[in-house]
Amino acid sequence: MMTSVVGIDLGTTNTVVAAQRGQHVVTLADEGGRTLIPSIVSFCANGSVQVGEPARQNRLNDPTATVYSIKRLIGRSWASDEVRLARERLPFQMEQGPGQAPMVAVRGQTYALAEISAFVLRKARSVAEAALGPGVERAVITVPASFNDLQRAATKVAARVAGLETLRILNEPTAAAIACGLDRGKSGRIAVYDFGGGTFDVTLIELSHDVLEVLSTAGDSFLGGDDIDVAMSERLAEQLQDAVGELLQEDPSSFERIRSASELLKRELSSREQAATDVEFIGTEGHRQAARVSMTRTELERLATPIVERTFDVCERALEIARFNRDALDHVLLVGGSTRMPLVRRRVETYFGRSPESQFNPDEVVAIGAAMHAAALAGGVRRSSMIPMPPAVSRRPPARAPASGSPPTRNDVGTLIASRTPPAQSLKAALPGPDSSSSAPRASSAPPHPRASATAPLANADVPLAPSGAPALLVDVTPLTLCVETVNGFCETVIARNAAVPCEGARTFVTAIDNQVSVRVAVGQGESHFFAENTLLGELQLYGLRAAPRGEVNIKVIFALDRDGILNVRAIDAATRKTTSARLRLVGLPDSDHLQLMKERHDAMPSAPNPGR
Numbered sequence: 001m002m003t004s005v006v007g008i009d010l011g012t013t014n015t016v017v018a019a020q021r022g023q024h025v026v027t028l029a030d031e032g033g034r035t036l037i038p039s040i041v042s043f044c045a046n047g048s049v050q051v052g053e054p055a056r057q058n059r060l061n062d063p064t065a066t067v068y069s070i071k072r073l074i075g076r077s078w079a080s081d082e083v084r085l086a087r088e089r090l091p092f093q094m095e096q097g098p099g100q101a102p103m104v105a106v107r108g109q110t111y112a113l114a115e116i117s118a119f120v121l122r123k124a125r126s127v128a129e130a131a132l133g134p135g136v137e138r139a140v141i142t143v144p145a146s147f148n149d150l151q152r153a154a155t156k157v158a159a160r161v162a163g164l165e166t167l168r169i170l171n172e173p174t175a176a177a178i179a180c181g182l183d184r185g186k187s188g189r190i191a192v193y194d195f196g197g198g199t200f201d202v203t204l205i206e207l208s209h210d211v212l213e214v215l216s217t218a219g220d221s222f223l224g225g226d227d228i229d230v231a232m233s234e235r236l237a238e239q240l241q242d243a244v245g246e247l248l249q250e251d252p253s254s255f256e257r258i259r260s261a262s263e264l265l266k267r268e269l270s271s272r273e274q275a276a277t278d279v280e281f282i283g284t285e286g287h288r289q290a291a292r293v294s295m296t297r298t299e300l301e302r303l304a305t306p307i308v309e310r311t312f313d314v315c316e317r318a319l320e321i322a323r324f325n326r327d328a329l330d331h332v333l334l335v336g337g338s339t340r341m342p343l344v345r346r347r348v349e350t351y352f353g354r355s356p357e358s359q360f361n362p363d364e365v366v367a368i369g370a371a372m373h374a375a376a377l378a379g380g381v382r383r384s385s386m387i388p389m390p391p392a393v394s395r396r397p398p399a400r401a402p403a404s405g406s407p408p409t410r411n412d413v414g415t416l417i418a419s420r421t422p423p424a425q426s427l428k429a430a431l432p433g434p435d436s437s438s439s440a441p442r443a444s445s446a447p448p449h450p451r452a453s454a455t456a457p458l459a460n461a462d463v464p465l466a467p468s469g470a471p472a473l474l475v476d477v478t479p480l481t482l483c484v485e486t487v488n489g490f491c492e493t494v495i496a497r498n499a500a501v502p503c504e505g506a507r508t509f510v511t512a513i514d515n516q517v518s519v520r521v522a523v524g525q526g527e528s529h530f531f532a533e534n535t536l537l538g539e540l541q542l543y544g545l546r547a548a549p550r551g552e553v554n555i556k557v558i559f560a561l562d563r564d565g566i567l568n569v570r571a572i573d574a575a576t577r578k579t580t581s582a583r584l585r586l587v588g589l590p591d592s593d594h595l596q597l598m599k600e601r602h603d604a605m606p607s608a609p610n611p612g613r
Contacts, residue, residue, distance in 0.1 A: 004132070004135045004136050004137055004138055005019070005020070005136075005138045005139070005140075005167070005371075005374045005375060005377070005378040006018065006019040006028075006124075006125075006128045006132075006136055006138075006139045006140075006371060006374060007019070007025075007139065007140045007141075007142070007175070007367050007368070007369070007370025007371030007372070007373065007374045008121065008124050008139050008140070008141045008142070008367065008370060009142045009172065009175070009364075009366040009367035009370060010039070010071065010117060010120065010121065010124075010141055010142065010143070010155065010158075011039055011071065011196060011197060011198075012039060012069055012071040012072055012196055012197035012198030012199060012224060012226065013038070013039060013069075013196070013197030013198070013225065013226075013337060014036040014037060014038055014039060014197070014337070014363065015036075015037045015038075015039050015120050015121075015123070015124050016035055016036060016037065016124075016363065016364050016366070016367035017037070017124040017125075017127055017128050017367060018364070018367040018368050018370065018371035019128060019131070019132055019371050019374075020371060020374075020375045021131075021132075025179075025368055025371045025372050025375060026368075027364045027367055027368065028127050028128055028130075028131045028132075029127070029131070030052065030053070030127050030130075031130070032053060034053060035363075035364060036363060037051075037052045037053075037120070037123055037124060037127065038052050038053055038055065038056040038068075039068065039069075039070070039071065039117075039120045040052065040055040040056050040059060040066060040067070040068040040120075041055055041066070041067045041068075041116050041119045041120065042054070042055035042058040042059065042062060042065060042066040042067070043065045043066075043067075043106045043107050043109075044058075044065075045065075045107070049119060051119050051120060051122070051123040052120075052123050059256060059260070060253070060256055060257055060260055061253075063091035063092070063252045063253055063256040064091055064092050064093065064106070064252055065092065065106050065107060066091075066092065067092050067104050067106065067111075067116050068090075069086070069090065069197070069198055069226055070104075070113050070116045070117055071117070071198050071199070072086065072198040072199065072221065072222055072224070072226065073086055073102060073113055074113045074114065074117060074151055074154045074155065074158075075113075075147070075148065075150035075151030075152075075153070075154040075155075076102065076150075076151075077100045077101075077102075077535075077536075078096040078097070078100045078101065078102045079100060082222045083102050085222075089230060091252035091253075091255070091256055092104060092105075092106060093105040093106065095110055097110065097112065101113070104116055112157075112598060113154065114154045114155075114157040114158040114161060114598070115158070115161060115598050115601075115602060117154075117155065117158035118157075118158040118159070118161035118162040118598075118602055119162075119602070121139075121141075121158055121159055121162035121164060122162040122163070122602070125139075125162060125163065125164060136164075137163065137164060137165055138164065138165045138166075138167050138374070138378070139159065139164045139165070139166060139167060139370075139374065140166075140167050140168045140169075140170050140175075140370040140371070140373050140374040140377070141155060141156075141159055141164075141166055141168075141169055141170070141370070142169075142170050142171065142172045142175045142366050142367070142369075142370050143155055143169055143170075143171065143172065144171070144172055144194070144196075144199040144200075144201050144219055144221050145171040145172060145173050145174070145194075145201040145203050145217040145218075145219050145479050146199065146200075146201050146217070146218065146219025146220060146221045146479050146480075147221060147479075147565070148221075148479075148480055148525045148526075148535050148537075149482075149525055149537050149565065149566055149567050150525075150535065150537060151221070152169050152564060152565050152566050153566055155169060156169065156564070156566070160599065161598050161599045161602050162602070163599075163603075166564070167374055167377050167378075168373065168374075168377065168563060168564055169564035169565060169566070170369075170370055170373055170476075171201070171203065171214075171217065171476060171565075172194055172196075172201060172335065172366045173192035173194045173201050173202070173203035173205070173217065173335060174192075174203065174205070174212070174214060174369070174474070174476055175365075175366045175367075175368075175369030175370045175373065176192050176194065176333060176335045176360075176365045176366050176369050177190055177192055177203070177205045177207065177212060177333065177369070178212065178369035178372050178373055178474075179360070179365050179366075179368040179369035179372060180333055180357065180360050180365060180369075187207050187208050187209070187330075188206075188207060188208075188329075188330030188331060189204065189205070189206055189207075189215070189324075189328060189329050189330050189331075190204070190205045190206075190207055190329070190330065190331045190332070190333055191203075191204055191205075191315075191318075191329050191331070191332045191333070191352060192204075192205060192333045192335055193311070193315070193332060193333065193334055193335065193339065193348055193356070194219075194335040194336050194366075195224065195225070195311060195334075195335070195336045195338040195339050195344060196224050196225065196335075196336035196337060196338060197224050197225045197226055197336070197337060197338065198221075198222070198224040198225075198226050199219065199220070199221045199222070199223065199224050200219055200220050200223040200224060200310075200311050200314060200336075201217060201218070201219035201314075202217070202218055202219065202311070202314055202315045202318045203216070203217040203318070204216045204217070204318055204319070204322045204329070210473065211473045211475070212473070212474050212475070213473075213475040214475060214476045214477045214500075215322040215477075216318045216319075216321035216322035216477065216498055217318060217321075217477055217479050217498070218314045218315075218317040218318040218321065218479070219314060219479065220310065220311075220314055223307070223310055223311065223314075224336075224338060225266075225336075225337060225338040227307045228266065228300075228303065228304045228307055228338070229259055229262050229263055229266065230259070231303040231304070231307070232262035232265065232266060232295065232300065232303055233255065233258050233259040233262045235295075235299070235303060236258050236261060236262060236279075236293045236295070237255065237258055239293055240258070240279070240282065240291050240293065251282075253281070254281075254282040257279050257280065257281065257282055258279055258282065258293075261277050261279045261293055264277050265277060265293070265294075265295050265300070266300065266341070267340075269295065269296075269297045269300050269341075270340050270341055270342060272297070273296060273297050273298075274294065274295070274296045274297070275294065275295060276292060276293065276294035276295075277292070277293060277294075278290055278291070278292050278293075279291050279292070279293055297342070300343075301343045304341065304343055305343065308341075308343060308344055308347055309347075312347070312351050315351065321497075321498050326351070326352050326353055327353060329352060329354070331354075331357060332348060332349075332352045332354055332355075332356040332357065333356065333357045333360070334348065334356045334357065334358075334360075334362050335362050335365055335366060336362055336363075337362065337363050339356075339362050340362065373474075475500050476500070476501055476563070476565075477497075477498045477499060477500055477501060478495060478497060478498070478499050478501050478503075478561055478565055479497060479498075479565075480497050480525045480526055480527065480535075481493055481495070481496050481497045481525065481526065481527055482494050482495040482505075482523070482524075482525055482559055482561065482567060483523075483524050483525070483526075483531070483534065484507070484509070484521055484522060484523055484524070484557055485521075485522035485523075485524065485531040486509070486531075487512045489530055489531055489532060490529060490530065490531065491524060491528075491529065491530070491531040491534065492507055492509070493507075494506070494507050494557065494559045495559050495561055497527065499561075501561050501562070501563055501565060502560075502561055502562050502563045503560075503561050504558065504559065504560045504561070505558070505559050505561075506556055506557065506558040506559070507556075507557050508554055508555070508556050508557075508574070509554070509555045509556075509557060510550075510551045510552070510553060510554055510555070511545065511548070511550055511551065511552070511553045511555070512550060513550050514548075514549050514550045515547040515548070515549075516545060516547075516550070516553070517543070517544065517545045517546075517547055518541065518542065518543045518544075518545060519541070519542045519545060519555055519571070520539055520540075520541055521539060521540040521541070521542065521555075521557055521569070521571050522536065522539050523536075523537045523538055523539065523540070523559075523567070523569055524536050524537055525537055537567065540569055540570075540571055542555065542571045542573065542578070543578075544573070544576070544578050545573055545576075545578075546573070546575055546576060553573065553574075553575065554573075554574035554575070555571055555572070555573060555574070556571070556572040556574055557569065557570075557571050557572075558570050558571075558572070
């Protein structure tokens with residue numbers, strides 16, 4: 001059975017595309033028989049672009065024109081610590097773009113990060129069309145569960161530029177649970193430990209018959225195998241310092257070769273106690289030479305242990321949110337390439353007190369689950385041919401930057417004060433919350449279990465009952481609190497983290513100054529009491545308020561969070577019923593005109609021929 005619907009796991013290191021073929025869901029291979037598409041884009045001197053394996057090979061020869069690890073940066077601000085750190089580590093140049101968005105600068109052109117991801121998605125689409133036939137236009141695309149609204153929206157922008165309609169943005173651990181749990185008839189509570197190349201998530205899931213309910217999720221979207229690679233590269237550079245006699249980190253080409261060697265050694269050390277490889281053409285121009293580097297598994301694990309231990313801090317948060325202990329879990333599922341490391345598997349087994357599931361391929365299971373969900377949305381038959389995991393072969397985030405922009409200084413424009421009246425009713429249910437004053441920060445108590453939350457999910461009617469392999473009901477949660485800024489730099493919760501999605505919530509606020517006729521509604525996401533420490537998502541401006549003394553004009557702010565985890569906001573003047581209603585204009589993302597220009601440029605750019613074809 002041919003289909004135009006696919007599932008795509010858009011990864012930091014590799015991307016995988018899967019689809020229904022006949023009565024099964026399988027991963028699709030490229031022209032070289034590879035199911036893993038390196039998430040790498042290389043811009044050639046002749047104006048063409050290479051994606052995937054050819055770009056990976058070109059990374060060593062032309063590092064400043066080859067772009068990778070973009071998933072860790074997409075949707076972040078130029079001023080964020082994560083982008084600053086990446087600029088120090090990565091060989092290609094980055095510049096600040098509109099709305100403080102980071103841009104890649106290569107060969108005299110600048111590209112939005114969503115454009116870079118779009119090249120990878122277009123490659124995944126071409127792999128699918130080679131296997132399924134032309135007309136692949138719809139996809140379920142997975143993202144880390146810890147991705148915020150900006151990161152999810154940027155992923156959808158990338159899909160649009162690549163010519164794909166996004167049926168749904170699906171959390172990676174949820175997709176893995178769909179593939180593994182439902183296809184194998186599992187039930188009970190499952191911990192999905194998802195340690196990939198650039199991100200880490202843990203999601204606790206209850207699976208019962210045809211219902212998959214996410215109990216809690218926590219993550220770090222800047223923690224992954226990349227960090228282990230960098231630690232190894234720095235150690236190998238120290239080994240080579242005497243032999244080469246230069247500071248290798250200052251030469252992008254040399255350091256990329258060392259980093260490539262680190263990745264090779266890491267894979268080798270998953271099945272061996274010691275590994276070595278040659279690193280060619282390192283040193284300064286005119287004095288390049290080859291050198292041999294080696295590392296033992298013990299040395300690797302000494303470097304990797306502090307990074308791996310950070311994942312269990314995240315696991316503790318997820319268990320605390322779900323309010324149960326590790327012994328309440330029935331299964332542990334490993335997802336992501338970094339879980340191939342023996343150190344990770346040992347520590348997971350020790351932490352959870354049980355052996356993790358080992359019959360699934362951690363690199364492909366997310367794409368399989370995404371394709372199963374895509375088939376469910378399209379109404380097809382859903383079974384998967386899970387690819388067993390082959391044996392190993394030789395093959396806490398920094399503080400967020402302050403929110404950009406400052407409140408207007410005119411005396412008729414102000415921010416908001418949380419109303420002392422009870423919270424406004426949403427369409428489905430009232431949001432819980434204590435009375436707030438203009439100086440009181442958000443309460444810090446642990447959020448309720450999703451079943452106890454007063455934020456009611458909307459009907460999930462677009463997921464039909466499946467005979468096998470897909471949930472009749474999928475209940476996911478939002479990983480981060482959604483809030484609005486109030487006076488004195490505090491923020492007020494509108495939708496708490498771990499609320500089941502889709503959902504809707506509301507809060508009523510009052511004006512902060514006399515005769516205030518306009519209000520700026522700044523929307524953020526994060527867990528801090530102070531708005532500047534959270535991620536600024538965007539702003540709405542409400543004009544034409546009734547001039548009245550401070551505190552007499554009520555403003556109702558309504559958040560609607562869709563099943564992709566993307567937010568719509570509207571603000572209403574309770575007296576005049578004047579409404580500002582729009583999809584929130586997100587900071588740093590392109591408007592419709594710019595998006596169209598991106599798509600036109602993207603479509604016009606020729607692809608470089610693959611070597612050997």
